[in-house]
Amino acid sequence: xxxxxxxxxxxxxxxxxxxxxxxxxxxxxxxxxxxxxxxxxxxxxxxxxxxxxxxxxxxxxxxxxxxxxxxxxxxxxxxxxxxxxxxxxxxxxxxxxxxxxxxxx
Numbered sequence: 001x002x003x004x005x006x007x008x009x010x011x012x013x014x015x016x017x018x019x020x021x022x023x024x025x026x027x028x029x030x031x032x033x034x035x036x037x038x039x040x041x042x043x044x045x046x047x048x049x050x051x052x053x054x055x056x057x058x059x060x061x062x063x064x065x066x067x068x069x070x071x072x073x074x075x076x077x078x079x080x081x082x083x084x085x086x087x088x089x090x091x092x093x094x095x096x097x098x099x100x101x102x103x104x105x
Contacts, residue, residue: 010069016103019051020067023060035059037066055102070100 010018021037028034033055041048053059053068060066079094 012069015072017070017072017100018067019053019070019100021048021051021065023062023064023066024050025062026058026060032056033058037068051098051100053100053102056104059102069103071103072098072100074098 012018019037019039021039024036024038026033026035035053035055035058037051037053039049039051053070055068059068074097077095077097079092081090081092083090
């Protein structure tokens with residue numbers, strides 16, 4: 001976690017982001033730690049967003065507020081078909097899955 005003074009010096013590289021939020025849960029799988037982070041809502045009427053960050057080390061405990069520099073990535077998931085309820089047309093969709101990986105030094 002960095003201080004406000006360090007944030008002013010922080011220079012983001014392409015495809016990087018600084019995420020700030022509260023840790024909701026942490027799980028381990030293989031050699032990675034997956035931290036579910038709840039981001040602050042933009043106003044009192046909007047629900048907060050949630051993201052999952054992959055890292056080698058644990059970022060904190062449930063309930064901790066953290067600030068994490070991440071590399072933004074993702075992949076195209078398996079396509080699937082569904083039927084439009086209004087038109088009856090079969091539509092093929094291929095979702096994109098976002099992946100956030102902690103930048104660890």
